[in-house]
Amino acid sequence: MNYLEDGLTLRSWFTTTDHKRIAILYAAGITFFFFIGGFAAMLIRLQLLTPGGAIVSHETYNKLFTVHGVIMVWLFLIPSIPAVLGNFLIPLMIGAHDVAFPRLNLLSWYIYVTGGAIVLLALLLGGVDTGWTFYTPFSTMFSNTWVAITLAGVFVTGFSSILTGLNFIVTVHTLRTPGLGWFKLPLFVWALYATSVILVLATPVLAITIVLVIAERLFQIGVFDPAHGGDPLLFQHLFWFYSHPAVYIMVLPAMGVASEIIPCFARQRVFGYRLMAYAILAIASVGFLVWGHHMFVAGQSLAASMVFSALSFLVAVPSAIKVFNWTATLYKSSIRFDAPMLYALGFVGLFTIGGLTGLFLASLPLDVDLTDTYFVVAHFHYIMVGGSVMAYFGGLHFWWPKATGRMYPEVWGRLAAAFIFFGFNLTFFPQFILGMLGMPRRYATYPDRFQVLHVMSSAGAVALAVGYLLPFAYFAWSLRSGRAAGRNPFGATGLEWQTDSPPPTHNFDRPPPAPAGVYEYDPNAPQPAA
């Protein structure tokens, strides 16, 4: 009996400890929040159609970009690939029957839902206008919106991250099938392992910071507020100590997804597998030491800015290596352009642009000009949307047959990938130019000369929205009417493909034998017809 049929009641879903069902629960949760965050984004782009602001007041606009940021970062992106694809795939990829702590896994989901509900409550009460960065003393002293409740929601959600991270770390350490050494692990597992370490180490710092902000707001304890002897820059140090590694929480799993899809559809071993694994670890560790590059104009010392700039250039090296290695993987390969591959190649291209524009911002004199402008907005959307969301959709298509037993419609899949790719670029590329011209971020209204570029960006957002909506329509269709997938429709290596689709509740009848190597593809072998 497969995991989808093992209990059909709602109760069986809400009390499940099956990592695959929990993954589906997470998918439902983050999809819900993706639409709320996306709706806020559409309103933002509508507002910016005209220089005077097309639809809402300044106050409402400020709440819109705040809710967009808070929801997309904490309730969509951070749980997206780890909690959905990671939960579903890690046990399957290492030949385990579940994660190490299945009940803790379910608890994580309930904590996530509770945190999300608290954020929604703040939104329904009237929202919050601090920006997702909650900079003090604005958030502690001057905002009269629902700051403390929103932060409480983020605080609670953080524990779900920590527990998921803990679960994955223990799972990878203890539950690998006999003979599956570290250097036989798929890069997806490596990436999720590194992500989990960041989740466990960085999230508590966010939790502490949030508690301090709430205490400051309610009791004026004088940690961040200069009027009470506090230091507003201390908040920024603490916040970015979490929030910069959080960028890697969002992008490392995306790299993992790309590293599964590209070899499969190129029928080629990943170029430099070990170097790819080391690069993941390097990004995860050096990523902890670059937070100060968010503060080059904040008033931090010259020496601190120098060190953070140098380290920021350094962290770009392993990212560059990964891009080169994915490209080299295509050499002498045999490539098929199924939808997952289109998403994965799109990810590599957009991540490359996002990474290279990061070098501009690591350069001190350029950052002085470009920070807090649309250049930064464009840069991090290339990483987090062009990169992470693109890869998440690629992963959804790639493992959809495994999770549901049904094929998605290939033509529609490719069409949606094209819409997302072109819509994304039309939305965000003009924003680089806006930033170069000096358009500051978080502006509800703007000087007339920026209008043409803003209209282009808004037009792109429409195409992007269509691209994101299409998959939900055809995925729903495929649940009933999709072609039966079989165990391994793409002829992929990896243990997850050696069990049925959908997998049985306990994944494998007995621990599967470890494969001889990882990514054992042969470009000369005939490919399965998917």
Next chain:
Amino acid sequence: MSLPLLGTAASTIAPRTDHLFTFMVLLCGFVALGVFVMMVFFAVRYREGSQVSRGNIGRHRGVEITWILVPLVIFMGIFAWTAFGFVQLYRPPDDALPVYLVAKQWMWKLQHRNGRREINELHVPLGQPVHLLMTSQDAIHSFFVPAFRLKQDVVPGRYTSLWFTATRLGEFQLFCAEYCGTDHSRMLGRIVVMPPAQYAQWLSSGPAHPSLAQYGFVRFRQLGCSGCHSPQSTVHAPLLDGLLGRTVHLQDGRTIVADETYVRDSILLPKKDLVAGYAPIMPSFAGQASEEDIQALIAYLRSTGRPDAAGGSR
């Protein structure tokens, strides 16, 4: 040579920033193009069913080391170049004209050394360095002039500074670049760059004001500072003449160089940095001394350190 997309460059720093930007566009464009061309080339050449030789590629240590080291060297080279340029931003020339700025939701208040005040406008002379000493009364703001390629956060509770030399006549937009609440996007202003003669005329026109240092001296007496901090005083309190820039030894063993933030802290939070040898008897002037008062007091203290102690022109 710079990209035409960058907008007017109107400060001495701006062309250097633009050269760097243009270089980065070329370098990163070249790298991105290289990656994309290779991807497309491989995608076409090695598409399924094409008649080419294929096969697994083994380990290529040389290739891997190359693309570890080449980016590393290039990145560190860029860092060295940019860091060198950045140091200049921290070194205002000695003859820079001081302008005091207080930001608040949602306006910029500026005061020139001779006491002339402006709101949301800053008049500066062409070709002469101007040094802004900035603080905020409420949230964090950020002083951003795209044409100057310069930006500096304006932070409550401390002073930050920014200097520039304008190289073009005309008006340039001033933005608040750090989100500061409801009317953040209306916190705009303009920098008016004038020929030096016209600027001098502008500066001396307008209602008569005492210079900032003179006003500071007035406040120094009105607030009662002079009651303790004067040679005639019976209270044991340090003399403040020529304080700014001096090394101060503190009660707890630290030494600090007295800068504007130190003076500000000493007025508002007198228990924070106690001077060695003095009892902690000074009350806080929070609520009595406004940000403008404190800037005037600083200007006064600064003038006491110089031979031309009367303030006004240097």
